[in-house]
Amino acid sequence: MCHPIRTFIEEQFLIEFGDDFPEDTDLFRSGVMDSFGYVRLCRFLEQTYQFKFTEEEMTSNILVSLTRMEQFVAKKVSRGVAASG
Amino acid sequence: MCGIAGFFELPQHPGEHSATVRRMLSAIAHRGPDSTGYYVDDRCAFGTTRLSIIDINSGAQPLSDETGRYWICYNGEVYNYLELRVELEAKGRVFQTRSDTEVVLQAWIHWGEACLRKFNGGYAFAIYDRAAAELILVRDRFGKRPLFYTTGGPGFAFASEMKAFFALPDFHFEQDVDQVQSILAQWTPLPHQSGFRHIRNLPMGCWMRVTVGRVEERPYEALTLEPSFEVASEAGALDLIRERLAASVALRLRSDVEVGVYLSGGVDSAIVALLTCDRAQGRVRTFSVEFDDAKLDESEEQRLMAEYLGTQHLGVRVGHGDIATHFPAAIFHAEIPAFRSAFVPMYLLAESTRQAGIKVVLSGEGADEAFLGYDLYKETILRAEWNTSSEHVRRSRLAQLYPHLDHYQPQDIAAITGLYHQFAEEKIPGLFSHELRLQNGRFSARLVRSQDGPFRALQEMVRATDGYAGLTAVRKAQWLEYKTLLAGYLLSTQGERMTMAHGVENRCPFLDPAVVDAACAVNLRFDDGFTEKRLLRQAFRERLPGAIVNKRKFPYRAPDGAAFAAAPPDYLELLLSEAELSQIPYLDSRFARSLTKKVLANGASGTSTKENQTFIFLLSLALLHRMFVKREGMLRRRVHSPVERVIDLRGGALYGSQGNFASVT
Numbered sequence: 233m234c235h236p237i238r239t240f241i242e243e244q245f246l247i248e249f250g251d252d253f254p255e256d257t258d259l260f261r262s263g264v265m266d267s268f269g270y271v272r273l274c275r276f277l278e279q280t281y282q283f284k285f286t287e288e289e290m291t292s293n294i295l296v297s298l299t300r301m302e303q304f305v306a307k308k309v310s311r312g313v314a315a316s317g
Numbered sequence: 318m319c320g321i322a323g324f325f326e327l328p329q330h331p332g333e334h335s336a337t338v339r340r341m342l343s344a345i346a347h348r349g350p351d352s353t354g355y356y357v358d359d360r361c362a363f364g365t366t367r368l369s370i371i372d373i374n375s376g377a378q379p380l381s382d383e384t385g386r387y388w389i390c391y392n393g394e395v396y397n398y399l400e401l402r403v404e405l406e407a408k409g410r411v412f413q414t415r416s417d418t419e420v421v422l423q424a425w426i427h428w429g430e431a432c433l434r435k436f437n438g439g440y441a442f443a444i445y446d447r448a449a450a451e452l453i454l455v456r457d458r459f460g461k462r463p464l465f466y467t468t469g470g471p472g473f474a475f476a477s478e479m480k481a482f483f484a485l486p487d488f489h490f491e492q493d494v495d496q497v498q499s500i501l502a503q504w505t506p507l508p509h510q511s512g513f514r515h516i517r518n519l520p521m522g523c524w525m526r527v528t529v530g531r532v533e534e535r536p537y538e539a540l541t542l543e544p545s546f547e548v549a550s551e552a553g554a555l556d557l558i559r560e561r562l563a564a565s566v567a568l569r570l571r572s573d574v575e576v577g578v579y580l581s582g583g584v585d586s587a588i589v590a591l592l593t594c595d596r597a598q599g600r601v602r603t604f605s606v607e608f609d610d611a612k613l614d615e616s617e618e619q620r621l622m623a624e625y626l627g628t629q630h631l632g633v634r635v636g637h638g639d640i641a642t643h644f645p646a647a648i649f650h651a652e653i654p655a656f657r658s659a660f661v662p663m664y665l666l667a668e669s670t671r672q673a674g675i676k677v678v679l680s681g682e683g684a685d686e687a688f689l690g691y692d693l694y695k696e697t698i699l700r701a702e703w704n705t706s707s708e709h710v711r712r713s714r715l716a717q718l719y720p721h722l723d724h725y726q727p728q729d730i731a732a733i734t735g736l737y738h739q740f741a742e743e744k745i746p747g748l749f750s751h752e753l754r755l756q757n758g759r760f761s762a763r764l765v766r767s768q769d770g771p772f773r774a775l776q777e778m779v780r781a782t783d784g785y786a787g788l789t790a791v792r793k794a795q796w797l798e799y800k801t802l803l804a805g806y807l808l809s810t811q812g813e814r815m816t817m818a819h820g821v822e823n824r825c826p827f828l829d830p831a832v833v834d835a836a837c838a839v840n841l842r843f844d845d846g847f848t849e850k851r852l853l854r855q856a857f858r859e860r861l862p863g864a865i866v867n868k869r870k871f872p873y874r875a876p877d878g879a880a881f882a883a884a885p886p887d888y889l890e891l892l893l894s895e896a897e898l899s900q901i902p903y904l905d906s907r908f909a910r911s912l913t914k915k916v917l918a919n920g921a922s923g924t925s926t927k928e929n930q931t932f933i934f935l936l937s938l939a940l941l942h943r944m945f946v947k948r949e950g951m952l953r954r955r956v957h958s959p960v961e962r963v964i965d966l967r968g969g970a971l972y973g974s975q976g977n978f979a980s981v982t
Contacts, residue, residue, distance in 0.1 A: 245760075246763075246908060246911045246912055246915065260739065260756065262759070263756070263758075263759020263760050263762060263763060264759075264760065265756075266753075266756045266757050266760060266925070266926075266927050267724060267733065267736050267753060267756070268722070268723075268724045268925045268926060268927070269925060269927075270732060270736055271724040271729045271732045271733065271736075272724070272925075274729075274732045275729075285731065285732075287731060290731040290732055290734065290735040291731065291734050291735045291738055294735045294736065294738065294739050296739075
């Protein structure tokens, strides 16, 4: 099964999700993500899932874990599909 | 400027003392190629490898008072020694030489500990009191000159550089996992950290007394950043800056040998060069690092400034291959894990400077700390006011930060805004200003397998500092910069250790206490701090080319991972081989190898700042492990410093006697 976000994070930040590093780990607090990595991740999500973060999403709902990112993207994509359908 | 080393109550037969201290001094002979001298008795031995700068003919060390009770070995300069000498002579002290060394000794004898606050300079020295059987060690207030000492073992040893401890019987280097983790996380060592077990760095502004069975370390001057006086107007502030900097440069031009200037291309070193030319008798010589990589190169501004002042200029061009070739030798001299490769070009610059016949240079270090030159200070102000600022103010101020970083460009400003939301309130007590930076550190700390609070030592240090909690956010940032990046990297790994590898002394006019005091009085008094070093620039605007005085802060950087990716040197095997990595017991070898492969594969464009710095940390840790712990592949420059003076008082000679004084040439 393809998990593009998970794969991106694992490759970019040299980690492996699993029992020792659960998907809901705060990537900032655990030292995995910095400002440069966060900006790259935002760009990756927009390009891969063809959406744009709104100003409010960008500034008030920072995506600190894989779990939150996947939930956010799923919601965003389904809204996009609904809007276009 | 020199190197000093010695020991006290070392558990060996006194008959071996002489050979041991000679080996210690030989290991740091690059610091003082002009001559070597040492003192030895049954209890204590210490000496100096001397780089002769002041009183070349009669300033040989060790030097004693007229009774032979006190002996001194001294590294560095107390620039205001002439004024102190006049003061001491007025109190009846008699001098035998013209040297600042003798002024320091007489000042200690006359005033005791109180003399230390009178000294203006960069120095580390040892004074042995034969009558009291006590050894005094002192280090300057900003940590310009190094002084390490051994802990926990039988006997006590000290040296300007840790490599002198190779000469001690039964001494073994061992990397200290807790310290390594701390260094990785905060980018640089804390003032007391050396990276090795059983070795402590005497913190800046401290002195110590070593007697039989007792070692005491005490501060003599705290770093004060609160304004000590009022400045009424901006015009007054500009006059103050000009006067104090001119006086500081004048003091630092006291030398019996020619003084050159390092020109970086920025405004700080330009001011230093300008003020040097104001006072110099002949044509001043300037020196710069130039890079093949245009993104890093500042040669245009360097040459502009050299032409403007009419200096005799030498640019040392550095390419990727030079970084990779000279990294091991430079890190051997640095001795501390490094997070950037930018110290390697400074190693090459010092070599060329010395080959050009220059022993002393002035440089601009310390200006960004004193006059709020770093974006870190603006970032701190912005984050501290984030929750009470309008969206417009936030965006416009964010747009002024870190222009050299791609992810701070306009297209990503919304993402950065979101990030700053997360860093608007203090999460790590006492370290608000540095929390974004420490985020990179957390990544580097992953090199250590089992992490245990990488910021604990840093937090303990600020918690234990009187007055720190009451400082403003910006002053806390300044305080941390003075205690970590400045002393732990800029003045040491990138500064003093590189110049002294080739017998060149570096002097920093912006580290004069009167200059720092003036900066504290004027900072944020007449502006909001968002034009970095505005008053400093304004003070010299009419005397410098516009391209220099208006140039934004351009961080001095060198190619990091890219230098090694372009043409991997043989020693990278240390990072690519599981067998090699497994010899460093604390290392997360899996992470280390993944990182190395990624950095080598991606080159400059695909490697982030934190990956670059973690890679350089890893490489330096592996090389230091090989050279210091395993004692393999040491890239020591063999320097012969002729023994000129030996004071041998073994066998119980009284201090009134000169014992078996031997002057060897």
